Amino acid sequence: MQWPVSFLLIALPVVAAFAHGPAFVGAITVFAVIFEGVLAGTPCCAGRVVGYLWERHYVATYLSTALVGGLGALLAAHRMRRERTLATVRSVAETAQRVLLRPVPHLLGRVSIETLYVSAAAEAQIGGDLFEAMSTAHGVRLLIGDVRGKGLLAVETAAAMLAAFREAAYDEPDLPAVARRLERSMSRRAAQLPDSEERFITTVLAEIPGDEPVVRIVNCGHPPPLLINRDRVSELSPCDPSPPLNLGVLLGGDYHVDVEPFRPGDRLLLYTDGVTETRDRTGAFYPLTQRVRNWTALPPRELLNRLHQDLLAYSDATLDDDIAVLLGHRLPDDRPDAD
Missing domain, CATH: 3.60.40.10 (PPM-type phosphatase domain)
Structure with missing residues (x-):
């Protein structure tokens, strides 16, 4: 498994949370975990398959990605609630402005x-x-x-x-x-x-x-x-x-x-x-x-x-x-x- 790529995949759900909703973040998390598993079993060294799919370090990577994905989904949900609140506040402010000015x-x-x-x-x-x-x-x-x-x-x-x-x-x-x-x-x-x-x-x-x-x-x-x-x-x-x-x-x-x-x-x-x-x-x-x-x-x-x-x-x-x-x-x- 390529560890630098794995580290990038762990961060992927958090990056997605800044622009997308919880459902999309969940889908990205599943994709990242599957892709990490694919990388863990990728053939290398003249065709020899590295059989570390369930080795504890890789399992820790899967769990870390899932945990980060869960936090990312919570962040995405919180961000969307704040955006809806802000939209409501802006609407009220615009109404108040039309009344006042x-x-x-x-x-x-x-x-x-x-x-x-x-x-x-x-x-x-x-x-x-x-x-x-x-x-x-x-x-x-x-x-x-x-x-x-x-x-x-x-x-x-x-x-x-x-x-x-x-x-x-x-x-x-x-x-x-x-x-x-x-x-x-x-x-x-x-x-x-x-x-x-x-x-x-x-x-x-x-x-x-x-x-x-x-x-x-x-x-x-x-x-x-x-x-x-x-x-x-x-x-x-x-x-x-x-x-x-x-x-x-x-x-x-x-x-x-x-x-x-x-x-x-x-x-x-x-x-x-x-x-x-x-x-x-x-x-x-x-x-x-x-x-x-x-x-x-x-x-x-x-x-x-x-x-x-x-x-x-x-x-x-x-x-x-x-x-x-x-x-x-x-x-x-x-x-x-x-x-």
């Missing part, structure tokens, strides 16, 4: 919308970053936010914030009123948590009226949006930053509105800090404004796709935080689909 319409009045969401967790679909866009009697209203913290509490808080915004955006006459409504909702939500004083959300609220070439912005402690005007990209830093939601009472501040020109053809890029805090191997932060200046000629969807690819390349595909991006593009008035 429902698809945003691509066209709201004279504003086209594109979004990007990337979860930092390998198997997760949702996290604490959120966005929404709605057409109301006051114009197109946009929201992007980032819940402090991680895990299920962050997801639940994001869901509560989105539900509050979807009501307030229709009801309230201006953005400060929307922000105050969100503040009250967030405060009630945070009061139910043990670390309520540490639970807050940074947000940007934006309003694009249909009858004025402007965008109104309330920035509640969030990274400043980018205004893309032809080949120019500029940060819309707030003149008077407003406090994050759930810190308004503590800081004693109100919500200040910044008004910026937003003409047909202009684009507004809202994002969470997962974008700008992405690091390369040297620890340098991602230069978002500089990168976007190279993509101003791209259509909105292609711009977000390029941003996604560039973030993965910049970080070597090791994103440490969730990423949410919302891009609003004011269409020219003569566009037929802008009516």
